[in-house]
Amino acid sequence: MPHQYTSATAPGALPLLGHVPAFVRRPYEFVAGLPAHGDLVRLRLGPMDAYVACHPDLVRRMLTEDRTYDKGGLVVDKAREVFGDGLATCPAAAHRRQRRMVQPAFHRDRLPGYAAMMADEIVDVTAPWRDGEVVDVPAAMYRLTTAVTARCLFAAHERAGSLPVHRAMDVVTHGVARRIMMPLPGADRIPTPGNRRYHRARADLAEITRRLVADYRAAGTDHRDLLSMLLAARDEDGSGLTDEEIHDQVITFLLAGMETTAATLSWAWTLLAAHPAVRERLHAELDTVLDGRPARHEDLPALPLTARVVNETLRLYPVSWLLSRVVTGDGTELGGHHVPAGATVLFSPYLLHRRADLFPRPDRFDPDRWLDTARPTLGTYAPFGAGARRCIGDAFGTTEAVLAIATIAARWTLTPTPGRPVRPMRSAAMRPRPFTATLTRRR
């Protein structure tokens, strides 16, 4: 008997607003509770219906049929306003060409080069840390991923001190996260100080990118960075990316890569602090392999527990926790249920990762669950999505996270300031609310 997938409307819809208040009040709990109502759950969001694929088979289908379930819908439409037509937000029709052109920049052979730059930046950013100092952890991790991303994109630019780039990147990424959650269309054009700062920063970043592209093109040198790779990209017909396309890709890498990795690192520190037994084992691994020195690409195979800590952090706190697609064709059915053309279909790595039937005792931080799990099937563990639109920076981001945790934990213990447990912001990106920690030098 083929599996019968159930479908229902989520309970508790209010007149006119539908499920919006329940979602806005407690987004994570609301979404994680949906599988109790069906495999495909319909939400009423004001005048609109949206569907949430709760069963891994249905998630797998929507992610592998990327022309039927195209990039679009609630979350992506907002993101497109700022990402432009870069790789993460372009429609399927433009995606194959873009992905083909951009893929070489993330080829496995390139990783050791990026990892060397990452290692330098991790050392530079943490060099001023002092024993007993109290740091704002998410801000510190954000500085770290900003430095890494700026360096790997524009290696020919200055080292970590390239402040104008950093400042513009910072304003732009924060402005974008706010915008994705902004309910009113056109609200971003009201000339508030925040909006003006954001538009200025975007213009600065565009100008910096334009200048760098021109410099790189004029010099014709391969700096072994992402920008050099984008400039060298050629399609089968020999055509390259236009300056406009390169600009959109640069913005996309900044937006898709910095916040995600920074938030993952911040969550990892909270989890390690709350699980001293795991932290001790991590320290033992690092002491054996690194003996206090910074981690390098060659060390990665010898750091399996560090890698499992990253996997498990991404399971509990998948930063891109709610993603959307738009149904392109009439007569589309998902799990035997009709979904109309133009409808938003959502999937949530967070929901999947917290399903007890997929991950026993799902709320428990247990890096060792990855010891005996055969590779999880597509559609169950999805912090990087899946299918044609899977994250192109998955290995880049994971390498960065493992190197940062290894290098920092080899030398420092981070003890969060006692108080309320760290909770996620209500945001399109599942990042922690600001919290501080005391640094203790280990060696």
Ligand code: HEM
């Ligand atoms: C821990 C870090 C990261 C996480 C959790 C993450 C997560 C994701 C997810 C879930 C998607 C799929 C979105 C969807 O299906 O709608 C995605 C796509 C993407 N990510 Fe990442 N990402 C991370 C790091 C990075 C980095 C470091 C970069 C680049 C430097 C990057 C660039 C991209 C791009 C360009 C896409 C679009 C791919 C496509 O549509 O072909 N990401 N990411």
